[in-house]
Amino acid sequence: MNKGIFITIEGGEGAGKSTLIELLSNKMHQRGKSVMTTREPGGILIAEQIRSVILDRQHIAMDARTEALLYAAARRQHLVEKVLPALEQGQIVICDRFVDSSLAYQGHARGLGMEEVWAINQFAIQELMPDLTIYMDVSPEVGLTRIAQASEREINRLDLEKHSFHEKVREGYQLLLKQYPDRIVLVNAEKSADLVFNDVLAAIEERFAGFFATDVKL
Ligand code: TMP
Numbered sequence: 248m249n250k251g252i253f254i255t256i257e258g259g260e261g262a263g264k265s266t267l268i269e270l271l272s273n274k275m276h277q278r279g280k281s282v283m284t285t286r287e288p289g290g291i292l293i294a295e296q297i298r299s300v301i302l303d304r305q306h307i308a309m310d311a312r313t314e315a316l317l318y319a320a321a322r323r324q325h326l327v328e329k330v331l332p333a334l335e336q337g338q339i340v341i342c343d344r345f346v347d348s349s350l351a352y353q354g355h356a357r358g359l360g361m362e363e364v365w366a367i368n369q370f371a372i373q374e375l376m377p378d379l380t381i382y383m384d385v386s387p388e389v390g391l392t393r394i395a396q397a398s399e400r401e402i403n404r405l406d407l408e409k410h411s412f413h414e415k416v417r418e419g420y421q422l423l424l425k426q427y428p429d430r431i432v433l434v435n436a437e438k439s440a441d442l443v444f445n446d447v448l449a450a451i452e453e454r455f456a457g458f459f460a461t462d463v464k465l
Contacts, residue, residue, distance in 0.1 A: 283333045
């Protein structure tokens with residue numbers, strides 16, 4: 248039984264996940280919470296290496312199922328090596344992407360089917376699902392423009408996909424919102440970082456009011 252809280256942050260390219268995660272973790276640290284931030288694919292050596300293989304722009308020959316399996320493999324290793332131990336210690340884990348990314352990108356946008364992709368991910372994650380997922384909704388126009396303007400952000404193999412692919416990713420997330428209305432909260436990520444942050448704090452307070460009330464309030 249996990250004592251911690253598992254929060255995942257989802258969204259298309261250029262949604263502002265990294266900025267939000269930094270703001271969130273700073274705020275929680277200030278309030279005396281024990282927080283661990285991490286990302287998928289990656290977060291630990293094996294998964295970071297799988298990430299390099301998946302996102303390498305030279306790997307245009309990568310088959311869609313291979314891609315889905317690699318994401319699931321990276322997820323499995325990251326979960327057992329990093330996420331589960333932190334949750335067992337009672338930490339708040341904030342993870343940049345999780346299984347919803349595979350469902351939206353590989354299941355829906357690549358056309359593998361959400362159910363098929365869910366099946367391989369069930370094998371990878373067993374029963375573990377996030378307590379709360381923040382979906383940062385941004386149109387591909389806005390998201391991809393942000394990426395193009397961020398000089399420090401390296402363009403990876405998935406960024407190079409056609410506009411229609413990114414539209415499909417967004418559509419995939421809309422389907423997930425309908426499927427998991429209690430777990431996933433939509434936030435309009437086209438607003439400024441401060442406003443997005445406020446919306447996310449409100450969503451967390453609403454979801455975990457009892458938990459935070461026992462400590463210093465967020
Ligand atoms: P990032 O840019 O948010 O770090 O994510 C890397 C890319 O990997 C991004 O284009 C989304 C994609 N991705 C998937 O397609 N499926 C997955 O399961 C995950 C975790 C990421």
